[in-house]
Amino acid sequence: MIPFNFDYFKPETLEEALKIYSSEWKLGKKVIYLSGGTEVITFARGGKMTFDSVIDLKGIPECTMLEMQGDDLVIGAAVTLNRLVESNHFPLLSKTVRTIADHTSRNKITIGGNLMSKLGYREGILPFLITDAIAVVYGPAGTEAMPVDNLAAAELAEGQFLTQVKVAASNLDLPFVSMKRTRSSKVGYPIVSLAALRKEGRIRIAFSGIHEHPFRSAVVEGILNDETIEDQQRIDKAIAKLPTNVTDDFIASKDFRKFVLNKLLTEMNAVWEGSR
Amino acid sequence: MHYGSRTTVGFAEQRIDAVEKSTGNVKYLGDKSFQGMLHAKVATSTEAHARIKSIDTSEAWKVQGVRAIVTGKTFPFPIGPILADRPPIAFDKVRYYGEPIAVIVADHPYQAKQAAGKIVAEYEPLPIVNSVEQAFQKDAPLIHEQSGQYTKLIDNVYPVPGTNIASHVKIRKGEFGKAWAVCKDTISATYSFNLSDHAAMETRTATVEINSDGRVIVHSTSQSPFTIKKIFNQFFNLDVGKVIVHIPMLGGAFGGKGAVQLEPLAYLASNAVGGKLVKLQFEREEDMMTAPCHIGFNATVKLGVNEEGKLIAGQYTFLIEAGAYSDQAAGITRAAALDCTGPYHIPNVWCDSYCMYTNHPYATSFRGYGHPELTFAIERTIDQFADKLQMDPIEFRLLNVIKPGQTTPTQSILTPNNIGDAAKCMTRAKELIGWDGKQPIVSENGLVRAKGVALFWKTSTTSTNAQAGAILKFEADGTVTLTSAAVELGQGTKTILAQIAAERLKMNVSDIHVTMEVNTQYTPHQWRTVASSTTFLAGNAVLAAADDAIRQLKRIGAVALQCSEEDLDVGNGRVYIKAKPDIGINIETVALGYKYPNGHTVGGQVIGIGVHVQRHLTPMDKETGFGDPGPWWSVGAQAVEIEWDESNYHYKIVKAVTVLDGGTIINPMTAAQQMRGGIFLGLSIARGESFEFNEQGVIQNPDLRTYQLMRFGEQPDEYIVEFVETPAEDGPFGARGIGEYGVIGAAAALANGLSLATNVELTQLPLTPELIWRTRRAAYDPV
Amino acid sequence: MIVSNTGKYTVVSLLVNGSSQDIMIRSADTLLCTLRNQLGLTGAKQACGNGDCGACTVLVDGKPMHSCLLLTMEALNSGITTIEGLRHSPVRQAFVDNWAIQCGYCTPGFIVNGHALVTEHPDAEDERIEEWLQSNLCRCTGYQEIKDAIKSALNANNLLDSNGIDTAEQ
Ligand SMILES: Cc1cc2nc3c(=O)[nH]c(=O)nc-3n(C[C@H](O)[C@H](O)[C@H](O)COP(=O)(O)OP(=O)(O)OC[C@H]3O[C@@H](n4cnc5c(N)ncnc54)[C@H](O)[C@@H]3O)c2cc1C
Ligand code: FES
Numbered sequence A: 001m002i003p004f005n006f007d008y009f010k011p012e013t014l015e016e017a018l019k020i021y022s023s024e025w026k027l028g029k030k031v032i033y034l035s036g037g038t039e040v041i042t043f044a045r046g047g048k049m050t051f052d053s054v055i056d057l058k059g060i061p062e063c064t065m066l067e068m069q070g071d072d073l074v075i076g077a078a079v080t081l082n083r084l085v086e087s088n089h090f091p092l093l094s095k096t097v098r099t100i101a102d103h104t105s106r107n108k109i110t111i112g113g114n115l116m117s118k119l120g121y122r123e124g125i126l127p128f129l130i131t132d133a134i135a136v137v138y139g140p141a142g143t144e145a146m147p148v149d150n151l152a153a154a155e156l157a158e159g160q161f162l163t164q165v166k167v168a169a170s171n172l173d174l175p176f177v178s179m180k181r182t183r184s185s186k187v188g189y190p191i192v193s194l195a196a197l198r199k200e201g202r203i204r205i206a207f208s209g210i211h212e213h214p215f216r217s218a219v220v221e222g223i224l225n226d227e228t229i230e231d232q233q234r235i236d237k238a239i240a241k242l243p244t245n246v247t248d249d250f251i252a253s254k255d256f257r258k259f260v261l262n263k264l265l266t267e268m269n270a271v272w273e274g275s276r
Numbered sequence B: 001m002h003y004g005s006r007t008t009v010g011f012a013e014q015r016i017d018a019v020e021k022s023t024g025n026v027k028y029l030g031d032k033s034f035q036g037m038l039h040a041k042v043a044t045s046t047e048a049h050a051r052i053k054s055i056d057t058s059e060a061w062k063v064q065g066v067r068a069i070v071t072g073k074t075f076p077f078p079i080g081p082i083l084a085d086r087p088p089i090a091f092d093k094v095r096y097y098g099e100p101i102a103v104i105v106a107d108h109p110y111q112a113k114q115a116a117g118k119i120v121a122e123y124e125p126l127p128i129v130n131s132v133e134q135a136f137q138k139d140a141p142l143i144h145e146q147s148g149q150y151t152k153l154i155d156n157v158y159p160v161p162g163t164n165i166a167s168h169v170k171i172r173k174g175e176f177g178k179a180w181a182v183c184k185d186t187i188s189a190t191y192s193f194n195l196s197d198h199a200a201m202e203t204r205t206a207t208v209e210i211n212s213d214g215r216v217i218v219h220s221t222s223q224s225p226f227t228i229k230k231i232f233n234q235f236f237n238l239d240v241g242k243v244i245v246h247i248p249m250l251g252g253a254f255g256g257k258g259a260v261q262l263e264p265l266a267y268l269a270s271n272a273v274g275g276k277l278v279k280l281q282f283e284r285e286e287d288m289m290t291a292p293c294h295i296g297f298n299a300t301v302k303l304g305v306n307e308e309g310k311l312i313a314g315q316y317t318f319l320i321e322a323g324a325y326s327d328q329a330a331g332i333t334r335a336a337a338l339d340c341t342g343p344y345h346i347p348n349v350w351c352d353s354y355c356m357y358t359n360h361p362y363a364t365s366f367r368g369y370g371h372p373e374l375t376f377a378i379e380r381t382i383d384q385f386a387d388k389l390q391m392d393p394i395e396f397r398l399l400n401v402i403k404p405g406q407t408t409p410t411q412s413i414l415t416p417n418n419i420g421d422a423a424k425c426m427t428r429a430k431e432l433i434g435w436d437g438k439q440p441i442v443s444e445n446g447l448v449r450a451k452g453v454a455l456f457w458k459t460s461t462t463s464t465n466a467q468a469g470a471i472l473k474f475e476a477d478g479t480v481t482l483t484s485a486a487v488e489l490g491q492g493t494k495t496i497l498a499q500i501a502a503e504r505l506k507m508n509v510s511d512i513h514v515t516m517e518v519n520t521q522y523t524p525h526q527w528r529t530v531a532s533s534t535t536f537l538a539g540n541a542v543l544a545a546a547d548d549a550i551r552q553l554k555r556i557g558a559v560a561l562q563c564s565e566e567d568l569d570v571g572n573g574r575v576y577i578k579a580k581p582d583i584g585i586n587i588e589t590v591a592l593g594y595k596y597p598n599g600h601t602v603g604g605q606v607i608g609i610g611v612h613v614q615r616h617l618t619p620m621d622k623e624t625g626f627g628d629p630g631p632w633w634s635v636g637a638q639a640v641e642i643e644w645d646e647s648n649y650h651y652k653i654v655k656a657v658t659v660l661d662g663g664t665i666i667n668p669m670t671a672a673q674q675m676r677g678g679i680f681l682g683l684s685i686a687r688g689e690s691f692e693f694n695e696q697g698v699i700q701n702p703d704l705r706t707y708q709l710m711r712f713g714e715q716p717d718e719y720i721v722e723f724v725e726t727p728a729e730d731g732p733f734g735a736r737g738i739g740e741y742g743v744i745g746a747a748a749a750l751a752n753g754l755s756l757a758t759n760v761e762l763t764q765l766p767l768t769p770e771l772i773w774r775t776r777r778a779a780y781d782p783v
Numbered sequence C: 001m002i003v004s005n006t007g008k009y010t011v012v013s014l015l016v017n018g019s020s021q022d023i024m025i026r027s028a029d030t031l032l033c034t035l036r037n038q039l040g041l042t043g044a045k046q047a048c049g050n051g052d053c054g055a056c057t058v059l060v061d062g063k064p065m066h067s068c069l070l071l072t073m074e075a076l077n078s079g080i081t082t083i084e085g086l087r088h089s090p091v092r093q094a095f096v097d098n099w100a101i102q103c104g105y106c107t108p109g110f111i112v113n114g115h116a117l118v119t120e121h122p123d124a125e126d127e128r129i130e131e132w133l134q135s136n137l138c139r140c141t142g143y144q145e146i147k148d149a150i151k152s153a154l155n156a157n158n159l160l161d162s163n164g165i166d167t168a169e170q
């Protein structure tokens, strides 16, 4: 059980949410946004997080919408992972989020919560990183659109929250792979998780599990697209260019993560080969 | 005696608890709330080994609703089931991360938890003993400076003062040194794994209330109600009769609920609030980090054979990781020693089994009590040795399998009656797995299929006076209420006991009403619900009670039917004349005594009472281990087929076979449930379960997300369970124990299969893809 | 907009198993806590409190959710079904008939999740069964009998035509 008390608010508009945030904040309270709430609840129970007020974003239409608007797929931050899977607007995203947590949890975990998670995995961001998706945030400075990459390593400004992610329709149906390896059980944090697609003959790829943040690296991508060198050499070279501090913990050692990544990239190549 | 053909023993009677459990109506302890109850929470140590300099409770006291805060000063004395070495609340020193340092009592659970977070302890850190190997080194930091002075509660525990050895148990059989010198061929191998968790789905819970008249009422998720009474008597100086323990049905136990930890804490907490009812319920993380866990293990096994390939010498060195306190690990150290050879006949045996302290959470009994662990070491060695001798591993086993007439490591003599047929189990398992020699099969897509087997045994190491009792109370309608202190923890024990009673009384099982809860105030004494001893002990007690009831029914029946007792028989709800079965009376007319037409009544209620106590068990000799430690050995064989993916090191368990000789099987379906659940548990642990400690001795995976149990779909595609039924003369209807057995060979069989598939000798657990990768890299690709 | 206040209890109404109930809660209470402690519906269990085991599974608007991962405040406008409301589910009977119960602690969670699966995907294949049921842990059974139970419930369901008539008898 959660050992402390807090205020719970469920606003119906963006403005209302922000107003509550400011007024609570001015009272010196610690305010947080809640979307799926799974992480907020478990962190609060486990003593990893405390707060005085919670603002639940699930009542705000902008945050719960999931539809095509013009040339964009607009995904509300409070859309659950299972809703994404079932609607299947963006097959790569469906496949990737389907490996996060377990089916029942995915009825509650939201894409916005996953993108803003304090855990380092955030596998849901991978498809967005390789489709140049736009994060729409709302805050004291109004609505702001930014590349999703900005969310990968940095935090939002005080009072800001993620409302939507937009992906260009042209990126939704490209050939893709999504792969994940865990320690032993299928349900679990990734040793390596990757999402990749091919656009205009080039591979785009992003990773989770091997670094403290999910990432897409221009250098790694450059090497993987270098047709002048052989497959395996390319992979070895790309792995040599990973961020220096590859995650090394009880789930998997640094060396094993690199080994697994190597195998996954080989598998990915095989899939691409097959489809050529 | 002959009882004719059976009507319920041997049949798949539906479990009597199934329907109620399916509706969600069963009340486990955590589901019960009592009016006015208070809630306790433990504050725990943030150091693995440190001297406590001070504990500041002032901030915690400021939390609304806090009623009491108890620290180690309140009761600075060590307690324990075998060696009293553990203060219920740390005093002076903490010895593991997560150890209770204070108990907070508050009106609401969240208040107690909030306050627990505000206890501030100041420590002087001490060097940490972070592995069992380190603990064994001569200059290792000492975890218990006073171990020589601890009170011993039972025989066969030998701490070595000035070391981290909590007990050293020896087996010296034959002349190992001489035999070793003449061996034709020998092998030596070392194995190890970390502590892990029982992870019963229900976390541990206890409530305690102290009445104004001094009665102490305990409700607990315990496998050991009478041990709670004993410990409260010994350490809190309470009359045994004043401690009343209630045990509802448990949500799984696996040995982990045999330890007595929460009850003393709740008692001290209740005492601090004037005896009010206090509930202490562990959250999952506490259940994993603070409550006792499954032992860690390090074993070195040396085996030698003669020309014929017969084992003639075996040496075994076991380091049993107890963690911070010895609890049941001290008993496991003994149990592992007395069965150290596995089910093989070895005339010359030398075993040193050490119970080792480390700065990790402390361990207690776990399903199999040391046997899954030793079987992993023995059966991996047997496979490696067979390979070295170029023999088929099953043939090698069959050549050396132990038989009646031979002796165990403690020199107990085996008879056809006290041991099952291990060879038969092995042979049947071989057929069922489709053993095709020791050859992995590589398919085109890089999948390697291989099979592994394990042979195992285990005796039921109870105390020498372990016993159980049962009461059969006849109701006015002639049905029977069965009461015993066997705890229902999922194994189906209540159903089994009902079947045993129904069979002997020749009644329908549906006419036996079983009290599902245990209340020590009216249930007769029972040792504990552990060690696969319940069917045997409580089953025999039920038989004795049934015979007692039958005698009474006949006595009253003889009056009613105006004949002698010898003329009568009981069955089908009647007492009748053997020679003329149509002359008789319904049991309901004698259940509460027989009433003559004129109203005069004779007899009174029929209440059958039965007790069964272990016969002729003896402690082990300190220097040689000589003794008779257990009543019988159940034996079995398991086999596993795996499919390993060479490219990514993951594997799938395709098939799992268990063949057990547990004597007569009372209920084939509950028995199969137990076996399947057992091998599943063993495979789950072997595949992925282990506590991972960091350098500070802190568990890195104290939750079910990162401590990974096998999930649905990861279990074997096919589980085959079969029984060889060599009846045990003195078991109820010929039954021996089976409860723990399914788990024993699982890790060994899996590791044998995987070693074969991967072409390296896997000597550690858990068998993660990364472990296999590292082992192969070390073998083929040393950097 | 919904608001509840720190430290004080809030009176809210919750729709559980078809009936609406007024209860007093803290905003920090999870749905699991509220069901168990306020409404006495103890069929859902807390075995991890962390979303990892499924013992607390209930249906929220027909969808299985870990009730330990839900604030009660989040569930106010939804219909909640607990094991106590599924007495007549064929999945419940299938668990009994297939020996899928040992200690029973995981059982309510499995039945609730299984019921949702059978209802939503009457034609579920192995892959989907696995995806759904991987959300629940059982330490006793080894899952074989649970799988049998779910499959037999699915089969039984398939024998019912859209009018709910048992075609197997025809
Ligand atoms: C059982 C289980 C298994 C898991 N396994 C995985 C896994 O395999 N891979 C993986 O990547 N993750 C995994 N996770 C982590 C999980 O993905 C995140 O914890 C989860 O995505 C959080 O989503 P939520 O919607 O519940 O977020 P919430 O709990 O609502 O929020 C998470 C964080 O984001 C903030 N936040 C939420 N919404 C917004 C917003 N719109 N704007 C700004 N900040 C916001 C919150 O304040 C909070 O700090 C698992 C979680 C669970 C419960
Ligand atoms: S208690 Fe909710 S998932 Fe375990």
Ligand code: FES
Residues within 6 Å of the ligand: B201, B251, B252, B490, C100, C101, C102, C103, C104, C105, C106, C107, C137, C138, C139, C140, C141
């Ligand atoms: S039956 Fe015990 S946890 Fe499933």
